[in-house]
Amino acid sequence: MKKNLVFFMLSACAITLNAQTKDSLSAKDYQHAESFMGYNTNPLLYRASVSPNWLPDGRFWYSVNTANGVSYVLIDPAQKNRIEKDSKAALEELPVSKTVQRRSRGDNEVVSPDGKKAVFIKDHNLYVRNLETGKEIQLTADGIKNYGYATDNAGWKHSDAAIVRWSPDSKKVATFQQDQRNLSDMYMVSTNIGAPKLTIWKYPLPGDSVIATIRRVIINVDQPKVISLQIPADPHRATLSDDVSSSGTFDDIDWKADGTEMAFVSTSRDHKEEKFRIANAETGAVREVFEEKVKTQYESGQGAINWRYLPASKEIIWYSERDNWGHLYLYDSVTGKVKNQITKGNFVVTKLIKVDEKNRLLYFEADGLDKANPYFTHFCSIKFDGKNFKDLTPETGAHDIGFSPLADYFVDTYSTPSTPPTAVLKNINGKLISKLETADLTALKATGWKPPIEVSAKAHDGKTDIYGLVFTPTKMIEGKKYPVIDYIYPGPQGGSVGSWSFASARGDNQALAELGFVVVVMEGTSNPNRSKSFHDMSYGNMAENTLPDQITSIRQLSKKFPIDTNKVGIWGHSGGGFAAVAAMFRYPDFFKVGIAESGNHDNRNYEDDWGERYNGLVQNADYDAQANQNYAKNLKGKLMLAHGMMDDNVPLSNTMLVVDALIKANKTFDLVLFPHAHHGYGMDSFYMMRRRWDYFVKNLLGKEPPVNYKMKYTMIK
Numbered sequence: 001m002k003k004n005l006v007f008f009m010l011s012a013c014a015i016t017l018n019a020q021t022k023d024s025l026s027a028k029d030y031q032h033a034e035s036f037m038g039y040n041t042n043p044l045l046y047r048a049s050v051s052p053n054w055l056p057d058g059r060f061w062y063s064v065n066t067a068n069g070v071s072y073v074l075i076d077p078a079q080k081n082r083i084e085k086d087s088k089a090a091l092e093e094l095p096v097s098k099t100v101q102r103r104s105r106g107d108n109e110v111v112s113p114d115g116k117k118a119v120f121i122k123d124h125n126l127y128v129r130n131l132e133t134g135k136e137i138q139l140t141a142d143g144i145k146n147y148g149y150a151t152d153n154a155g156w157k158h159s160d161a162a163i164v165r166w167s168p169d170s171k172k173v174a175t176f177q178q179d180q181r182n183l184s185d186m187y188m189v190s191t192n193i194g195a196p197k198l199t200i201w202k203y204p205l206p207g208d209s210v211i212a213t214i215r216r217v218i219i220n221v222d223q224p225k226v227i228s229l230q231i232p233a234d235p236h237r238a239t240l241s242d243d244v245s246s247s248g249t250f251d252d253i254d255w256k257a258d259g260t261e262m263a264f265v266s267t268s269r270d271h272k273e274e275k276f277r278i279a280n281a282e283t284g285a286v287r288e289v290f291e292e293k294v295k296t297q298y299e300s301g302q303g304a305i306n307w308r309y310l311p312a313s314k315e316i317i318w319y320s321e322r323d324n325w326g327h328l329y330l331y332d333s334v335t336g337k338v339k340n341q342i343t344k345g346n347f348v349v350t351k352l353i354k355v356d357e358k359n360r361l362l363y364f365e366a367d368g369l370d371k372a373n374p375y376f377t378h379f380c381s382i383k384f385d386g387k388n389f390k391d392l393t394p395e396t397g398a399h400d401i402g403f404s405p406l407a408d409y410f411v412d413t414y415s416t417p418s419t420p421p422t423a424v425l426k427n428i429n430g431k432l433i434s435k436l437e438t439a440d441l442t443a444l445k446a447t448g449w450k451p452p453i454e455v456s457a458k459a460h461d462g463k464t465d466i467y468g469l470v471f472t473p474t475k476m477i478e479g480k481k482y483p484v485i486d487y488i489y490p491g492p493q494g495g496s497v498g499s500w501s502f503a504s505a506r507g508d509n510q511a512l513a514e515l516g517f518v519v520v521v522m523e524g525t526s527n528p529n530r531s532k533s534f535h536d537m538s539y540g541n542m543a544e545n546t547l548p549d550q551i552t553s554i555r556q557l558s559k560k561f562p563i564d565t566n567k568v569g570i571w572g573h574s575g576g577g578f579a580a581v582a583a584m585f586r587y588p589d590f591f592k593v594g595i596a597e598s599g600n601h602d603n604r605n606y607e608d609d610w611g612e613r614y615n616g617l618v619q620n621a622d623y624d625a626q627a628n629q630n631y632a633k634n635l636k637g638k639l640m641l642a643h644g645m646m647d648d649n650v651p652l653s654n655t656m657l658v659v660d661a662l663i664k665a666n667k668t669f670d671l672v673l674f675p676h677a678h679h680g681y682g683m684d685s686f687y688m689m690r691r692r693w694d695y696f697v698k699n700l701l702g703k704e705p706p707v708n709y710k711m712k713y714t715m716i717k
Contacts, residue, residue: 024704025515025697031712033514033693038505039713041449045504046440050413050423054405063087064437077409077425077433108161110249112170117221119173121162124148126175128221139224143177146202151178153212154236154243155186155203155607156649165250167259171222172281174253174262176214176244179233184208188646191675201648206604206611207618211269212236214244218262218281227284231277237267239274239300239307241493242609247305254309256281263309263316263333270620271297271613276316278309278333290336292320296539297613301326302528304351306364309333312357315384317342319349321532328352328362330384342386348529350377354407360384363392363428365401367529372396372416373454373467375500375529379412381430392430395422398500409433415502417469418451444504448474452506452521457556459525460548464534468522468553469497469506470561471513482518483567483700484554486591488583489576490545491527492535492614496576508689515693516701518563524549542603542615543586543626545579551590569700571595571692574650574679577642578628581658584639585631592637593700595692598647598679601628601654632661638699640670642688644677670695686711 034040046067052060052075061074074083109118111131119128124143129136143149150162164173186203189196204211213233217226238244238251245251252265259281266275276289292298299321300306306319306328316331326349328342343349347368354363363381369391370376379393379401393399397414404410408428415421420439426432441449452469459466473482487509489496498506505511509519524546526538538544550570558565570591572580577599584594603611604623615621624630639662643655655671662669672691674684681688694705 023702025706027706027709029515030690030693030706030709033508033511034711035447036449036505036510036514037508038503041444041447041504044443044447044449046443047437048421048439048502048504050402050411050436052402052404052411058404058406060404067440067443073436075425075434075436077404077427080434082434108159110162110164110166110173112166112221113168114170117170119150119162119164119221121148121150121160126150126162126164126173126219128224137224139219139221140177140226146180146183147177149177149217150175151180152245153178153180153202154245154609155212156610157243158201158648163245163250165253165255167255167262167281168257169259171220172259173219173221174216174250174255174264175219176216176250178236179213179215182210183212186648186651188648188652191645199646199648203651204608205606206608206615206623208608211608216264216279218279218284227281229279229284229286231266231286234266235269237269237271237609237613239265239267239271239298240305242607242613251305252300252307254307256309256311261309261311265300265307267298269612270617271299274298276307276318276331276336288336289316289333290331292318292322294321296536299326299528301352302348302350302367304353306349306352308352308355310355310357315339317352317355317362319352324532325368326350326532328364340386342384343382343389344386346531347374348531350529353379353401354403365399370396373500374465375467375497375523376416377500379410390430392426400501411436413501415439416454417497417500417502417506418454419502421502439502449504449510450474451502452509455557455560457522457553460552461525464525466523466525466549466553467497468520469509470557471506471509471519471521472561473513473516473518476562479562481562481564482516483569483696484563484565485512485517485519485696485700486550486554486568486570486583487519487521487576488546488550488570488572488579489574490524490547490572490579491575492538492542493528495523495527495529496521496546496572497523508692512693512696515697516703517569517696518561520550520554520557522546522550522553539614540616540621541626542578542611543582543628545575545582547579547583547587550583551587565590567592567700569593569595569696571597571696572599573597575600577601577655581628581639581641582631584637585628585634588634588636593639593696594637595640595642595695596655596658597642597681597688598644598650599628599641599654599658600650601658603627605654605657606650627657629657629661632658632667633665635662635665635667635669638670638695639667640672640691640695642672642674642691644674644679644681644684646676647679649679686713 054060059076070087109120111118126139126149152159152161164175180202183202188199215233216229240246254263262279275291308317318329330339351365368374369378376398382389397416399414402411413423423436577596580594580596583591600606697705
């Protein structure tokens, strides 16, 4: 009897242990998944990048990781010579020229083109410092709190950096006095022992009667004098993004070489009207040259401002989507009339890289020329008159270009998400000079790594092609259907995929796949780098969030991949957080598990320029109908919300509005707060990643995750 009892108890334990093993994942499973993170895969990617260091004699050198360590390569374009040495020999022998550069005291100072001066903000006014003597001179005197000079504040962005644009002769700066005196405030409260610390800054919201404005000025630096431009103050707006310094300097400014004139563009509050103007830098008089009006929103390019003032020939290169594609136009700067359209066709000029005024040639990057994928960027040239168009990089793939100092050569690194990078050297006419590197994936593939699968599908309209990536487990079980995780960032200024160049890891997409999922990343409609009509498909209704495209593409992909469309999860950060909650509330029968990080769930609670640019002014768009909290009662699945409590980009109130609505609707949900994190979670990102894995494993895969697994962030030995 005792033997039988013992046998029964042991059998029961074995059954229990087997059940736990079958229905749970171990720390070893998580460790395997983590081996596919970038901090583990990147060190195994050899000869993958070329960052040239150009020498005065026209040669260049670069370092490259190899299976045997670091190698140093010296290239002579003229002689087509290549010398490669190991790291020790390279350090001792390579003729690496070092240039001594005077540096400013920090990122808040802006150094003049001649490297001799730097301007900075002190007590709301602008100062200049001689970098040789250290002497400081005050340039303005009437700056006060909330009406200071060169202020770096876009609501979501605020720092002590000075926003100015130096004239080429280093004698003047273009800047502004920013009026924030009557703007609404934003608040953050610290988490600490004792009394919390309150942070307050100006943060206008959509619909506010008053927004930040900039009174444009030109300042003589050598003999301090402030010249006010003779126009009313402009809204704090720019053509590239929702800030006046998104390009890294004062946007929409182009000086004449001798500093006597400054061309600039004024943008309306709703981004529908652009005025091209030229200012006399001595008197402040402003001449109106032309204006462009659009029905939705104007933009000057993707990742770069693509207009130029060419005073020598009295011309302007202007960017417009007036024919439904982003193209370049040549204007007469005297009459303000179009001379001719420069680029034409069903492609988008994304970045104007170089203007050769002498030979009347433009060099630019464009999307839409590659038959394999419209997002693959190519590098091209064309004459001012629209003739002699050349694709200088016809090889299939996304191309990344780096010029020599004289712009007579360029290094072209091209790849696709599934094919490794190849780097070549070409001359300015696109002629191949030499092959430099082809990435070596041997060590990476030895771990079982595989690239994502490039896919296409039809959008929700049934006719528009959309593109994306699918990540599947490296070891798939035949006949098994896998739950789906949809990673989303809906834009509208960017998209889910991001770069279409090769990467050994894209966030934790492959890592999640290793845990037993198929991960889908689709570039939905209403995002840039395609036609204007494509980009505007959800203008005025940001809550669409490309979700109809996500749903229809997952259903189409289920015919090609072993996908279980009854088990679909979704997650995203920022705009992706907004989209993830919208998915759970608006399509509760399709999306079963959602994770929303730092979402801007109600754009009336996010900075003014974002919503007003891509959604329209509050009086012209139904912001309330797009607010996630209003649909909380529809939640059926499992939802996790996360937010950094010190987020000065998307305020915490965005998530708290959803939390409050879920409580009132008596819905069960999960909440993760990071007391010290900003919009990006910093080191807390690894904790969030582990919680994300746990949440999908438990609620979508139906298994128990390992208890409190800690990400190692270590490299594979």
